[in-house]
Every structure is written in structure tokens, then in C-alpha cells.
Amino acid sequence: MMNRGLLLVLSGPSGAGKGTVCEAYKCRHENIWTSVSMTTRAPRKGEVEGESYYFVTVEEFERKIANDEFLEYAQVYGNYYGTPRAQVEEKIAQGRDVILEIDIQGALNVQENTSEGIFIFILPPSMNELKKRIIGRGSETPESLLTRFQSAYNEINYVSKYNYAITNHTVEQAAHDLACIVRAEKCRVTRVSNEILSLKEEDLNELID
Known part of the structure; x- marks a missing residue:
């Protein structure tokens, strides 16, 4: 039997580089699928249905909420x-690993709705480095920069809710750390139980002969 894939849930403060780390990891590993979110907002220029988001009406979204069709959802x-x-x-179920790159609120909701998730927090090397990365985007005012910093400090307090923490010194190193976590999780006894059962069921007499 094929082992089930992993559900990888990645979060971290804005500027920590979780999106870049995800992309670097996906470039090196084929058996990975990125979940596509659903939204009720209108598509923006260049966004593609089924790739950027699934775009639906409010009525359809709320019907799906009533039918428990979401791992997590929020209104923003x-x-x-x-x-x-x-x-x-x-x-x-097909054996593919799935990445959810979502905020902390969403990750905590996933924890409540499934027992399968592996929760990984992406940290910046330091708050000074986080500041440099955010300023480097060139899109922040002094007021919005302060807001992001306050948010980052608050978000880091949630790291204890996660299974793993990766400090993103460099994208290459962080993607490698993510790969090591995935490999370790795939070696858990509970995940290789099929192989163990197969070994135990082999005919001992036949092996002796």
C-alpha cells in the first residue's frame, strides 16, 4: 500500500521569507502540491482561476462552510x-505531500480540524534582518513598518504551537532544513508500518529454505 503524503503547514511573520522557502523547496522536490485557497473577492489582473485562487460567490462559500468543506477559513x-x-x-491519500502556506490563525484552525498536520514556523535570523527585508521591498511607510514589527513580535509568541522552527538565514539552508524535516517525518514508525507488517508476514520457513 502507498503511504499517505504529509500535510506541511508553514507560517511565520511577514518578511521571514516563508513563500521564498516554499518555492525553493518545491523546485527541488517533485512529490509536492501547493494547496490553492478559495476566496469571495474579485480576481485581480493576472490572477488565474484554479492557480491563484478559486473564486466563488459569498453564497457558495457560506454553503461550503455549512457543509464543513474547509480545513480552515477566515474573513478578511x-x-x-x-x-x-x-x-x-x-x-x-494519493501519497503526495501538500504544503499550506498560511497565517497563524489559519494554522491554528487546521490544528483543530485534522490530526495529520506537521506545523513549521519560519523565523527571521533577527529582528534587524527582518527590518532590512521589509524595507527592501520598498512598499512600507514608517507607520506600516511599525505595524508589521508589532505584528511580528506578537506572532513569534505562537512558535510553541508548532512542531518545528526553521531560522531562515539563507533560502538554500532553510529549504534544506525543510527537506530534513520531511525526510524525518517519512521515517516515523507509524508511517512505515506497511513495510514493517510486510516483513513480519513473510513466511519464515520459506526464508530458511
Whole structure:
């Protein structure tokens, strides 16, 4: 039997580089699928249905909430955003690993809705480095920079809710650390139970002969 895939849930403060780390990891590993979120907001220029998001009406989204079709969802600035449950569970059942790159609120909701998740927090090397990365984007005012810093300090307090923490000194190193976590998780006794059972069921007499 094929072992189930892993559900990898990545979070971290803005500027820590979780999106870049995810992309670097995916470039080196084929058996990975990134979950596509669903939203009720209108598509923006260049966004593609089924790749950027699944775009649905408020009525359809709320019907899916009532039917428990989301691993997690939230309402942000008047629009719903959520992670559809069915596709994630389908890919995992097929033996593919799934990455959810979501905020802390979403990750905590996933923890409540599934026992399978592996929760990984991406940390910046330091708050000074985080500041440099955010300023380097060139899109922050002094006020918004302060808001992001306050948010980052608050978010780091949630790291104890996660299974692993990766400090993103460099993207290459962080992606390698993520790969090591995945490899270790795939070697858990509970995940290789099929192979263990197969060994135990081999005919001892036949082996002796």
C-alpha cells in the first residue's frame, strides 16, 4: 500500500521569507502540491482561476462552510478566504505531500480540524534582518513598518504551537532544513508500518529454505 503524503503547514511573520522557502523547496522536490485557497473577492489582473485562487460567490462559500468543506477559513476585510478540504485530503491519500502556506490563525484552525498536520514556523535570523527585508521591498511607510514589527513580535509568541522552527538565514539552508524535516517525518514508525507488517508476514520457513 502507498503511504499517505504529509500535510506541511508553514507560517511565520511577514518578511521571514516563508513563500521564498516554499518555492525553493518545491523546485527541488517533485512529490509536492501547493494547496490553492478559495476566496469571495474579485480576481485581480493576472490572477488565474484554479492557480491563484478559486473564486466563488459569498453564497457558495457560506454553503461550503455549512457543509464543513474547509480545513480552515477566515474573513478578511469583508472577503472570505479558506483552504478546501477535499483536494488536500485527495492528494495526501494519493501519497503526495501538500504544503499550506498560511497565517497563524489559519494554522491554528487546521490544528483543530485534522490530526495529520506537521506545523513549521519560519523565523527571521533577527529582528534587524527582518527590518532590512521589509524595507527592501520598498512598499512600507514608517507607520506600516511599525505595524508589521508589532505584528511580528506578537506572532513569534505562537512558535510553541508548532512542531518545528526553521531560522531562515539563507533560502538554500532553510529549504534544506525543510527537506530534513520531511525526510524525518517519512521515517516515523507509524508511517512505515506497511513495510514493517510486510516483513513480519513473510513466511519464515520459506526464508530458511
